[in-house]
Amino acid sequence: MAEFTASVFQNEFLSDGATDVHAIVTVTVSGAGQAGQGQGMAAGEIIIVDTSGSMTGENLGAAKHAAAVAIDQILDGTWFAVISGTDTAARAFPYPNARLPMVQMEPGARAAAKQAVASFQPSGGTAMGTWLTLARELFQATPQATQRHAILLTDGKNEHESAQALSQAIYNATGVFQCDARGVGSRWQVDELRQIATALLGTVDLIAKPADMAADFESIIKQSMGRGVASAELRVWAPQGSEVLFVRQVAPTVEDLTTRKTMVNPLTGSYPTGSWGDESRDYHVAVRVASKPVGSEQLAARVQLTVRDEVVASGLVKARWSNDDALTARIDPAVAHYTGQTELASAIQDGLAAKAAGDAATATVKLGRAVQLAAETGNDEATAKLRKVVEIDDANEGTVRLRRDVAKLDEMALDTASTKTTRVRK
Amino acid sequence: MSDAQLHGDAVDPVDPVDPVAEPVIEAVVEPDPEPDAAPAAEPVVEAAPAVPILCPACGTVNDPDAKFCEECGTQLGELVEVSSGPDASEAEAGVEPDQVTSSTSAPRRACVYCGGSIADDGYCELCGKPAQSERDHWQEAPAAWVGGVCDRGIRHEINEDAMALAADPQAGEFAVLVVCDGVSSTPGSDKASLAAARAATAHLAAGRSTDLAEGTSDELAQARWSARMLEAGERASAAIYEAIGELAARTNPPSCTFAAAVIDGPLVVVGGVGDSRVYWIADSGKSRQLTTDDSWSQEMMAHGMSRQQAESAPQAHSITRWLGADSPDEAPHVVPTYPTGAGWILVCSDGLWNYCSDADDLAELVHRVVGMVGSNPVQVSSSLVDWANEQGGQDNITAALARFDSVVPTPAQPA
Numbered sequence: 001m002a003e004f005t006a007s008v009f010q011n012e013f014l015s016d017g018a019t020d021v022h023a024i025v026t027v028t029v030s031g032a033g034q035a036g037q038g039q040g041m042a043a044g045e046i047i048i049v050d051t052s053g054s055m056t057g058e059n060l061g062a063a064k065h066a067a068a069v070a071i072d073q074i075l076d077g078t079w080f081a082v083i084s085g086t087d088t089a090a091r092a093f094p095y096p097n098a099r100l101p102m103v104q105m106e107p108g109a110r111a112a113a114k115q116a117v118a119s120f121q122p123s124g125g126t127a128m129g130t131w132l133t134l135a136r137e138l139f140q141a142t143p144q145a146t147q148r149h150a151i152l153l154t155d156g157k158n159e160h161e162s163a164q165a166l167s168q169a170i171y172n173a174t175g176v177f178q179c180d181a182r183g184v185g186s187r188w189q190v191d192e193l194r195q196i197a198t199a200l201l202g203t204v205d206l207i208a209k210p211a212d213m214a215a216d217f218e219s220i221i222k223q224s225m226g227r228g229v230a231s232a233e234l235r236v237w238a239p240q241g242s243e244v245l246f247v248r249q250v251a252p253t254v255e256d257l258t259t260r261k262t263m264v265n266p267l268t269g270s271y272p273t274g275s276w277g278d279e280s281r282d283y284h285v286a287v288r289v290a291s292k293p294v295g296s297e298q299l300a301a302r303v304q305l306t307v308r309d310e311v312v313a314s315g316l317v318k319a320r321w322s323n324d325d326a327l328t329a330r331i332d333p334a335v336a337h338y339t340g341q342t343e344l345a346s347a348i349q350d351g352l353a354a355k356a357a358g359d360a361a362t363a364t365v366k367l368g369r370a371v372q373l374a375a376e377t378g379n380d381e382a383t384a385k386l387r388k389v390v391e392i393d394d395a396n397e398g399t400v401r402l403r404r405d406v407a408k409l410d411e412m413a414l415d416t417a418s419t420k421t422t423r424v425r426k
Numbered sequence: 427m428s429d430a431q432l433h434g435d436a437v438d439p440v441d442p443v444d445p446v447a448e449p450v451i452e453a454v455v456e457p458d459p460e461p462d463a464a465p466a467a468e469p470v471v472e473a474a475p476a477v478p479i480l481c482p483a484c485g486t487v488n489d490p491d492a493k494f495c496e497e498c499g500t501q502l503g504e505l506v507e508v509s510s511g512p513d514a515s516e517a518e519a520g521v522e523p524d525q526v527t528s529s530t531s532a533p534r535r536a537c538v539y540c541g542g543s544i545a546d547d548g549y550c551e552l553c554g555k556p557a558q559s560e561r562d563h564w565q566e567a568p569a570a571w572v573g574g575v576c577d578r579g580i581r582h583e584i585n586e587d588a589m590a591l592a593a594d595p596q597a598g599e600f601a602v603l604v605v606c607d608g609v610s611s612t613p614g615s616d617k618a619s620l621a622a623a624r625a626a627t628a629h630l631a632a633g634r635s636t637d638l639a640e641g642t643s644d645e646l647a648q649a650r651w652s653a654r655m656l657e658a659g660e661r662a663s664a665a666i667y668e669a670i671g672e673l674a675a676r677t678n679p680p681s682c683t684f685a686a687a688v689i690d691g692p693l694v695v696v697g698g699v700g701d702s703r704v705y706w707i708a709d710s711g712k713s714r715q716l717t718t719d720d721s722w723s724q725e726m727m728a729h730g731m732s733r734q735q736a737e738s739a740p741q742a743h744s745i746t747r748w749l750g751a752d753s754p755d756e757a758p759h760v761v762p763t764y765p766t767g768a769g770w771i772l773v774c775s776d777g778l779w780n781y782c783s784d785a786d787d788l789a790e791l792v793h794r795v796v797g798m799v800g801s802n803p804v805q806v807s808s809s810l811v812d813w814a815n816e817q818g819g820q821d822n823i824t825a826a827l828a829r830f831d832s833v834v835p836t837p838a839q840p841a
């Protein structure tokens with residue numbers, strides 16, 4: 001039986017006249033079990049592999065191997081399918097002539113699926129929107145599979161459909177399934193895959209070497225199969241007359257959830273969080289309430305995790321007005337840490353965008369700020385990746401020089417890792 | 427409440443003069459938003475149930491006669507509206523018909539600020555304010571022309587103010603208003619003040635039922651009510667002693683102030699111990715403070731210090747007399763008076779008058795409030811409490827009002 005806990009980190013004391021309440025809420029799930037094992041639950045898994053002409057050679061060979069490894073990780077009983085993607089999408093398994101849109105995993109199906117993957121032939125272009133659309137249709141034709149996940153691999157740019165078509169396909173898939181997106185090599189666009197992964201509650205990452213692909217696929221599917229809690233929602237109640245300024249996931253990655261809100265009732269917004277395994281996620285919630293007289297106390301937010309509309313964990317964010325500066329001046333370390341990490345993510349992304357646009361001055365300032373924030377918040381991984389893009393003169397001051405001849409892969413690695421955060425140092 | 431008190435040697439409390447419960451007259455509780463959200467306000471002696479009471483909110487075991495949970499302040503037992511025509515036999519037997527009937531399913535409480543319901547986490551589902559216990563804030567309206575509000579204020583953790591009201595339905599005929607303010611340096615003062623207010627109101631209200639002899643002269647009525655007021659002080663003191671149990675043996679036993687007004691139209695008799703006050707708030711003309719504080723600041727003013735200076739001094743709230751086990755002298759100062767014209771009798775704690783001490787200033791405030799909310803005494807009281815909270819709510823706040831609408835015939839003013 002899964003267990004849920006929510007812990008709140010905040011300084012509830014506000015100075016006279018202050019209105020904004022910030023808190024970090026850590027939600028932890030343990031004993032989640034395996035995907036699709038719950039009562040009336042079944043899991044669905046789709047592997048989407050880019051088989052366009054550009055994959056020819058080492059990439060496709062590695063992709064075939066990785067897909068086979070992934071298929072091995074899919075638990076028996078899980079509804080699954082494999083899609084080969086070019087400028088159109090084709091269902092590679094179940095074979096195109098099969099009646100069922102997806103089949104349940106068992107040893108025979110596993111062997112047949114691996115065979116189908118082994119026969120992939122590279123040809124044609126790249127239109128990821130069509131891949132997502134086919135995956136959505138397969139999932140929707142398989143209503144038994146209630147917990148749905150896909151993995152999408154590409155090596156190239158989305159060249160054979162409009163950006164609008166991709167956006168539309170992503171929009172249609174939102175809420176139907178979760179998707180982790182992976183790019184191999186250096187010719188794919190980080191922002192394209194980030195758009196997919198963000199909307200579909202997944203991750204985006206770079207696989208620098210084709211040889212690493214199999215291990216990555218294995219871990220993604222393992223993780224997906226280990227998510228025994230399907231479709232949890234984060235609910236944020238805020239009092240009448242208040243305003244929720246933002247709701248962000250801040251660990252393990254930064255994701256702004258603010259715009260994903262749907263209202264459950266006039267005071268409660270719901271934010272989808274997808275499926276959960278045994279893990280912990282941190283959320284930064286900011287609420288603006290009307291200032292109250294010194295001495296007053298009020299609840300500024302109830303932050304809850306719900307599964308099938310049942311509250312499984314709840315954290316209370318409070319506000320107490322005081323004129324004791326010793327109480328009100330302190331910024332909670334968790335709030336400070338994640339505020340820095342969030343700014344780090346946008347500084348890296350803004351800096352790389354400015355660099356790509358040829359604006360060296362802005363790029364230097366932004367990446368310098370990123371170096372400073374990474375140092376302050378102890379994000380060593382970000383520092384290491386930043387080092388490959390800039391020469392650091394003084395990390396504390398944030399003085400850097402842009403490196404010449406930076407490897408494209410290093411920039412992409414920095415970009416994809418920008419939203420990964422470190423936990424608060426206890 | 428008063429921040430400190432000057433202590434004399436502990437004196438034994440006065441024995442209750444009359445151990446038999448007094449009958450109740452016209453005590454009506456007006457429940458705020460929900461019937462069971464209002465506190466018990468019947469000024470009667472209760473029949474103790476045999477078993478301790480388990481708090482439905484927090485599970486704390488409370489004394490059999492507890493009205494509010496010692497731990498969380500939740501009201502214990504259900505409250506039923508008391509009719510204005512009490513059953514004499516029940517009253518004589520000292521049995522409260524609606525006495526503690528432990529409810530098994532605690533109904534959802536209403537938020538006193540916005541009327542929303544209180545969630546299991548103890549905060550309002552609408553405005554997010556923490557649930558107030560009924561002890562923290564309640565109102566009473568025994569008749570349309572008499573009402574009051576007792577409130578914790580903002581800065582204090584608990585409400586050590588208390589009030590108890592009783593009235594005839596007929597405006598201006600008969601009412602009792604008692605406000606007691608627990609001394610904050612002493613734990614248990616909230617219990618002391620509530621017990622004192624209720625016991626005094628019960629005794630004063632009972633005084634009327636036995637003394638409706640026709641042809642009573644003004645002098646006789648004054649003398650009788652003055653004597654009764656002194657007895658009420660004794661009853662209040664005895665009730666404190668009973669309510670606080672072992673705490674009476676402390677060096678600083680629970681104690682409280684006492685301010686009472688009996689309206690036996692047209693006569694008004696006020697009594698006071700400590701620094702809670704009774705004012706006459708005239709609709710037009712001169713308003714007056716009817717009680718005299720037993721306080722350091724009052725003594726300073728008697729010696730010529732200005733009111734402003736005396737009342738803003740750090741020790742202004744040191745009271746020189748109080749009700750409680752260690753009180754050197756608990757006989758109320760009694761003043762009979764005949765208010766002229768239309769106006770209000772206001773009984774209040776220092777949580778209100780701290781922000782507006784002078785009678786004319788207070789009258790101006792009351793007039794302004796009446797102009798905004800009308801002349802329902804509960805609403806006016808509530809607005810006065812809100813106003814004091816807006817000024818900072820540094821202390822518990824109680825305001826109780828009785829409305830004199832028509833000019834009553836005025837006999838000769840007493841000397």
